[in-house]
Amino acid sequence: MRKLLFGLLPLAFFACTSSSEETSETADQTMTQEQKYAEDAHSYSEPNSAVVKHLDLDLYVNFEIKKIKGIATYKIETSEGATQIVFDTWKLDVGMVKDGQGNELEFEMGEYDPTFGSPLIVNLGENTKEVSITYMTNPEAKALQWLSPEQTAGKAMPFLFTQSQAILARSWVPCQDSPGIRFTYTANVQVSKGMLALMSAVNPQEKSEDGKYRFTMEQPIPSYLMAMAVGDIEFAPIGDRTGVYAEPSMLEASAYEFDEMDEMLVAAEELYGAYVWERYDLIVLPPSFPFGGMENPRLTFCTPTIIAGDRSLTALVAHELAHSWSGNLVTNATWDDFWLNEGFTVYFERRIMEAVYGREYSEMLAELGMQDVKGTVDRLGHEHGDTHLKLDLDGRDPDEGLTDIAYEKGYFFLRTIEEAVGREKFDAFLKGYFNENAFEVMDTEGFLTILNEKLLVTEELQNAVNVKAWVYGPGLPESFPDVNSSRFDAVESAAEKWIGGTPADELNTAEWTTHEWLHFLRNLPNELNTEKLAELDNAFGFTNSGNNEILAAWFQHTIRNGYTAADPAVEAFLISVGRRKFLTPTYEALIEADPSKEKARAIYAKARPNYHAVSTGTMDALLDWNSENS
Ligand code: BES
Numbered sequence: 001m002r003k004l005l006f007g008l009l010p011l012a013f014f015a016c017t018s019s020s021e022e023t024s025e026t027a028d029q030t031m032t033q034e035q036k037y038a039e040d041a042h043s044y045s046e047p048n049s050a051v052v053k054h055l056d057l058d059l060y061v062n063f064e065i066k067k068i069k070g071i072a073t074y075k076i077e078t079s080e081g082a083t084q085i086v087f088d089t090w091k092l093d094v095g096m097v098k099d100g101q102g103n104e105l106e107f108e109m110g111e112y113d114p115t116f117g118s119p120l121i122v123n124l125g126e127n128t129k130e131v132s133i134t135y136m137t138n139p140e141a142k143a144l145q146w147l148s149p150e151q152t153a154g155k156a157m158p159f160l161f162t163q164s165q166a167i168l169a170r171s172w173v174p175c176q177d178s179p180g181i182r183f184t185y186t187a188n189v190q191v192s193k194g195m196l197a198l199m200s201a202v203n204p205q206e207k208s209e210d211g212k213y214r215f216t217m218e219q220p221i222p223s224y225l226m227a228m229a230v231g232d233i234e235f236a237p238i239g240d241r242t243g244v245y246a247e248p249s250m251l252e253a254s255a256y257e258f259d260e261m262d263e264m265l266v267a268a269e270e271l272y273g274a275y276v277w278e279r280y281d282l283i284v285l286p287p288s289f290p291f292g293g294m295e296n297p298r299l300t301f302c303t304p305t306i307i308a309g310d311r312s313l314t315a316l317v318a319h320e321l322a323h324s325w326s327g328n329l330v331t332n333a334t335w336d337d338f339w340l341n342e343g344f345t346v347y348f349e350r351r352i353m354e355a356v357y358g359r360e361y362s363e364m365l366a367e368l369g370m371q372d373v374k375g376t377v378d379r380l381g382h383e384h385g386d387t388h389l390k391l392d393l394d395g396r397d398p399d400e401g402l403t404d405i406a407y408e409k410g411y412f413f414l415r416t417i418e419e420a421v422g423r424e425k426f427d428a429f430l431k432g433y434f435n436e437n438a439f440e441v442m443d444t445e446g447f448l449t450i451l452n453e454k455l456l457v458t459e460e461l462q463n464a465v466n467v468k469a470w471v472y473g474p475g476l477p478e479s480f481p482d483v484n485s486s487r488f489d490a491v492e493s494a495a496e497k498w499i500g501g502t503p504a505d506e507l508n509t510a511e512w513t514t515h516e517w518l519h520f521l522r523n524l525p526n527e528l529n530t531e532k533l534a535e536l537d538n539a540f541g542f543t544n545s546g547n548n549e550i551l552a553a554w555f556q557h558t559i560r561n562g563y564t565a566a567d568p569a570v571e572a573f574l575i576s577v578g579r580r581k582f583l584t585p586t587y588e589a590l591i592e593a594d595p596s597k598e599k600a601r602a603i604y605a606k607a608r609p610n611y612h613a614v615s616t617g618t619m620d621a622l623l624d625w626n627s628e629n630s
């Protein structure tokens with residue numbers, strides 16, 4: 001939608017246009033301003049002409065009609081001769097647009113596209129510095145999930161949460177919805193009395209008397225990191241800078257599960273420099289949250305499915321925390337560069353896990369990641385374009401192309417570089433990278449330039465790594481590193497013994513963590529008869545496991561092999577959990593077992609009302625579901 005200018009610019013350019021104060025209206029800098037932003041195929045905005053710098057939001061959250069009424073007031077910067085500013089919207093009802101003096105500005109809504117929404121084109125006066133948009137969201141807004149009291153843990157109050165990444169922010173705030181455009185924000189939010197509102201900003205720790213809340217986010221962030229949650233929410237501190245929010249009945253278990261947050265934060269800072277967002281809190285959302293976690297600045301959103309009671313799934317916290325550097329500080333320029341956000345974050349996550357729990361532990365996570373990425377490459381096809389690190393998502397919903405290639409191929413690419421240059425050099429490089437590019441955007445080419453200048457300085461190193469094959473080539477390159485977790489070796493031999501006839505309850509599993517169990521389940525043969533599955537279930541209680549990762553891995557076997565004893569648990573799982581990562585493989589297994597899709601669709605009919613639009617988007621396609629069915 002915009003013309004590509006970004007890739008042509010020298011890197012030094014970015015270092016001198018960092019914060020909003022530095023942009024002024026002199027002729028020279030206006031020119032620079034014109035060329036600053038990358039083309040983003042997923043946004044209608046034209047920031048090289050007119051760009052937002054600061055947002056003041058006034059929001060009124062109405063649960064009865066499932067709408068947010070808002071006024072979004074933007075401070076903007078324009079290049080010489082600009083006559084318009086363009087915002088992204090998705091089914092927003094725009095009432096009025098005014099300038100800073102209260103004069104009405106003419107506006108026009110462009111053509112609607114189901115994925116990208118409509119451009120809101122506002123005509124600017126000669127000196128317009130402020131644009132104020134009065135609007136209302138649509139009940140179908142894709143970023144918003146409105147939960148009834150029955151869909152929450154406490155069953156007493158409704159709940160609302162947002163999910164803006166990748167291009168859903170435009171469905172709750174008119175914005176320039178491109179990861180390369182950063183702005184600061186404040187918000188006044190009015191909710192019903194008795195509810196707490198939270199945002200990706202400085203947050204309250206207690207409910208107010210009147211349901212009014214005030215938020216500020218002083219560091220500039222892209223629109224995909226705007227977030228809000230409203231409900232019967234309480235706070236429990238963990239350390240001085242950390243804490244957890246949850247519904248009251250979930251608070252104690254959440255505080256227990258995430259007790260190591262502070263240690264993780266310290267470990268992260270020791271690795272790659274100071275945490276710049278002051279506080280790091282986490283909110284545990286109701287189970288319909290479609291992702292595991294979302295790195296909203298100052299307030300990670302997370303699924304309750306990682307509360308296992310034994311702190312075994314907290315790598316997710318390390319992951320979202322790591323995004324405070326990779327992603328939130330140095331941000332992918334467009335969704336084609338998504339691996340710069342996620343691959344770096346998985347690398348950083350595993351380094352935090354290694355620092356806190358040891359190398360043996362983090363190697364288990366790496367080996368599971370390796371299995372994941374090999375599975376994804378097999379599924380997509382080894383030559384498929386979506387297996388490149390640098391993606392080409394033009395014209396597509398980015399959500400469709402954002403697979404675990406970015407995460408795990410990205411991770412193994414960085415690990416390959418680490419192994420080639422040595423950890424000490426790599427750590428110094430990464431620390432410098434985050435520091436020098438803080439609050440900036442980065443595209444793949446920009447990163448590769450820095451990498452070649454600073455780290456891969458000899459031909460020998462360049463050949464050892466083979467950057468081109470990793471970044472622009474399909475599948476997994478030859479230099480893919482070897483992971484061999486010693487703890488998994490023991491699991492493999494236990495699995496072999498069982499297959500060879502040793503009874504399940506005689507296997508030596510007493511010391512196993514969740515990760516060993518997952519490896520065990522992934523290592524079982526695809527075909528197992530009912531007796532064999534019953535033997536495992538009796539020995540290890542998989543069907544009744546309180547651990548959602550184990551349940552999901554187990555159901556792969558029970559569904560495919562017709563072990564009907566687990567069917568009620570499968571159904572209960574699909575009805576209560578809305579996390580897409582679990583839904584997709586579970587429904588796929590149901591379809592494989594019954595290609596008429598009848599069984600899968602019968603469960604989906606009951607479960608669908610509990611799912612977020614992100615999940616129904618994927619499942620509707622999988623199950624040939626259309627609106628007539630609902
Ligand atoms: N930023 C992602 C979630 C995301 C990605 C939302 C793309 C929308 C579009 C988040 O950091 C993430 O990666 N979450 C993972 C968990 C993680 C431990 C791999 C998830 O939700 O499963």
Ligand code: ZN
Pocket residue numbers: 319323341342345
């Ligand atoms: Zn992530």
